[in-house]
Amino acid sequence: MGRPLGRVLKLARSQFKEYLRSRRFALTIGTVAVIGLIETAVLAYYRPTSIISNPVTFYSGGWGGPIDYLILFAAVIFGADAIAGEFQNKTGYFLMSLPLRRSAIYAGKYLAAMTASITMIALYLVFLVLNGVYYFGTSAFPWQLGASFALSLVYLLAVLGSAFLFSSLFKTSTYAVLVVAVLFLIGFSILQAWVTDLVRIEPWFLISYASGVLADIFQTPYPPHTQTVVVHGSITSVTLTVTAYTPTVIEGLAIMAGYFLVTTALGLLLFEREEFA
Amino acid sequence: MTRPSIVVDDLTKAYGKFRALDHLNLKLEGAKCVGFLGPNGAGKTTTLKMATDMIFPTEGRVLLNGESVRGNRERALSCCGVLIESPEIYPSLSPKEALDMAADIRNVPAAERKRRIDDVLAEVKMSDWADKKVGKFSKGMKQRINLAAALVHDPEILILDEPATGLDPRGMAEVRDIIRGLKKRNRLIFMSSHILQEVTDVCDEVALINHGKLLFYDTLANVTSRFSGGQSAVDASFATPIEVGISRVGALQGVERVEALDSTRLRIHFSGGPGVQKRILKDLVALDLDLVSFRESGNPLEEIYLEQVTKGD
Ligand SMILES: Nc1ncnc2c1ncn2[C@@H]1O[C@H](COP(=O)(O)OP(=O)(O)OP(=O)(O)O)[C@@H](O)[C@H]1O
Numbered sequence: 283m284g285r286p287l288g289r290v291l292k293l294a295r296s297q298f299k300e301y302l303r304s305r306r307f308a309l310t311i312g313t314v315a316v317i318g319l320i321e322t323a324v325l326a327y328y329r330p331t332s333i334i335s336n337p338v339t340f341y342s343g344g345w346g347g348p349i350d351y352l353i354l355f356a357a358v359i360f361g362a363d364a365i366a367g368e369f370q371n372k373t374g375y376f377l378m379s380l381p382l383r384r385s386a387i388y389a390g391k392y393l394a395a396m397t398a399s400i401t402m403i404a405l406y407l408v409f410l411v412l413n414g415v416y417y418f419g420t421s422a423f424p425w426q427l428g429a430s431f432a433l434s435l436v437y438l439l440a441v442l443g444s445a446f447l448f449s450s451l452f453k454t455s456t457y458a459v460l461v462v463a464v465l466f467l468i469g470f471s472i473l474q475a476w477v478t479d480l481v482r483i484e485p486w487f488l489i490s491y492a493s494g495v496l497a498d499i500f501q502t503p504y505p506p507h508t509q510t511v512v513v514h515g516s517i518t519s520v521t522l523t524v525t526a527y528t529p530t531v532i533e534g535l536a537i538m539a540g541y542f543l544v545t546t547a548l549g550l551l552l553f554e555r556e557e558f559a
Numbered sequence: 560m561t562r563p564s565i566v567v568d569d570l571t572k573a574y575g576k577f578r579a580l581d582h583l584n585l586k587l588e589g590a591k592c593v594g595f596l597g598p599n600g601a602g603k604t605t606t607l608k609m610a611t612d613m614i615f616p617t618e619g620r621v622l623l624n625g626e627s628v629r630g631n632r633e634r635a636l637s638c639c640g641v642l643i644e645s646p647e648i649y650p651s652l653s654p655k656e657a658l659d660m661a662a663d664i665r666n667v668p669a670a671e672r673k674r675r676i677d678d679v680l681a682e683v684k685m686s687d688w689a690d691k692k693v694g695k696f697s698k699g700m701k702q703r704i705n706l707a708a709a710l711v712h713d714p715e716i717l718i719l720d721e722p723a724t725g726l727d728p729r730g731m732a733e734v735r736d737i738i739r740g741l742k743k744r745n746r747l748i749f750m751s752s753h754i755l756q757e758v759t760d761v762c763d764e765v766a767l768i769n770h771g772k773l774l775f776y777d778t779l780a781n782v783t784s785r786f787s788g789g790q791s792a793v794d795a796s797f798a799t800p801i802e803v804g805i806s807r808v809g810a811l812q813g814v815e816r817v818e819a820l821d822s823t824r825l826r827i828h829f830s831g832g833p834g835v836q837k838r839i840l841k842d843l844v845a846l847d848l849d850l851v852s853f854r855e856s857g858n859p860l861e862e863i864y865l866e867q868v869t870k871g872d
């Protein structure tokens with residue numbers, strides 16, 4: 283049926299328009315612009331040879347590293363309160379008075395948040411590419427940048443999906459934002475360290491582990507899946523053998539797709555049952 | 560065109576052991592306005608929210624034009640205008656933009672949309688504010704926009720929960736005019752309200768619920784004659800104090816009891832219809848007590864409401 287999809291797109295468009303008007307969008311775009319400008323200025327002033335000697339290291343440092351944080355930031359800003367805010371601000375009653383399935387509301391809001399997030403990371407990319415063109419000319423775009431950008435979109439899909447799941451768990455924006463922020467900016471790192479260092483298994487079930495591919499793709503050769511490192515404790519003089527894991531690209535994509543599918547299915551299921559009491 | 564209909568079928572909502580709504584049955588059909596009455600907490604909003612799939616029934620179902628709301632809210636609500644819980648509109652939108660969004664999602668053709676939006680904004684007297692941001696609007700102004708949003712696609716069925724909430728007296732009168740206009744255009748309106756004068760003015764039928772149960776559902780005319788038991792009252796005012804006159808009024812034929820409201824006003828209870836009332840007026844004038852006004856006391860619906868609601872407590 284074409285009509286329900288049409289309504290999803292109509293809703294997504296109006297929600298995106300709402301984002302464009304909102305103060306939070308202006309602040310986010312402003313923040314990204316400031317980051318971009320500072321990077322530009324620092325590069326121009328200090329001209330660090332380690333970075334501007336080679337396009338791959340330039341884009342690896344400028345995109346592969348920071349993009350993970352930018353995407354988490356976007357998910358917190360645009361995803362965390364998307365559903366919870368509808369309850370808290372009572373705007374949900376307006377949407378619910380319209381002939382929209384709950385799934386259409388969820389999908390429309392997701393698409394709008396996705397578009398707003400992409401707008402944000404695209405702005406960052408523009409700053410980066412302008413600098414790249416300045417230092418290396420218009421023909422020095424390593425394929426890794428394109429690959430990492432594509433992987434970033436999949437990562438965004440997964441992270442936003444998770445943010446929406448938590449957003450449907452709460453009816454208060456503050457809680458939803460707090461939980462998503464703490465989980466993504468701190469929680470997953472702690473879990474990952476715990477799993478790799480103490481349990482000593484591959485953290486194949488953690489989205490933060492999968493996000494490694496965004497940066498790893500810039501390395502040649504691509505890092506091996508497992509690396510055994512021998513560590514000598516300087517105080518205890520104990521020698522430890524530690525295994526470091528690196529997700530393969532396929533593995534990273536699979537984890538991200540898994541997160542997207544599972545969190546979206548769960549989020550939809552929750553929202554379908556949610557009452558506007 | 561088929562007759563618009565709302566069918567409430569054995570509708571029940573339980574919160575734990577408490578039943579906010581208890582097996583409610585109602586069948587509303589045709590062009591009319593049905594007033595939905597009941598004290599605070601009676602279950603009106605609960606009913607209307609289930610009728611629009613905002614909350615889910617524990618038992619039973621609601622059909623809008625034959626379409627199950629729970630089964631397909633998209634199709635069931637497409638013929639329906641809804642105003643429940645005074646929603647907030649996205650603050651950065653203007654009334655025009657908010658209405659455009661509502662009309663767009665309701666598949667109002669782009670060619671008609673602008674005219675419809677201008678029309679409903681004029682109807683709720685918000686044309687001057689059409690391009691201002693909703694965020695700074697007062698409560699009543701927002702309610703007017705919400706009402707406009709419910710009307711923008713010219714729906715066959717209107718489900719309104721206390722539409723006059725937050726409106727000034729003129730706004731309330733405007734709502735009445737809008738509802739009268741809708742009835743003329745073959746629309747079915749199901750409206751909860753605490754303002755009995757409003758219900759008396761615009762509703763053809765009333766349903767009264769209390770503690771989640773239906774007390775009665777009938778035409779306004781039937782309700783008034785059925786429950787008043789032939790007992791009526793009129794208020795009479797006099798230009799000068801009438802202490803001595805009270806007993807003479809009480810002695811008039813048909814008068815049951817006389818109550819002094821203050822030194823110049825009496826409430827005269829009598830039994831019988833308009834014929835008796837007419838004779839009492841004639842006799843009262845004949846008594847030459849400086850009578851200046853004579854009118855039905857209170858609202859018959861109010862008396863019935865109070866009687867029925869207190870009976871159950
Ligand atoms: N989410 C909820 N959880 C528990 N009880 C609820 C919930 N929502 C409503 N109720 C109860 O259901 C009953 C009916 O409430 P409802 O809002 O339908 O009343 P109402 O007739 O609309 O009253 P009012 O005239 O005050 O608007 C009330 O006793 C209320 O406390």
Ligand SMILES: [Mg+2]
Pocket residue numbers: 603604605720
């Ligand atoms: Mg209510």
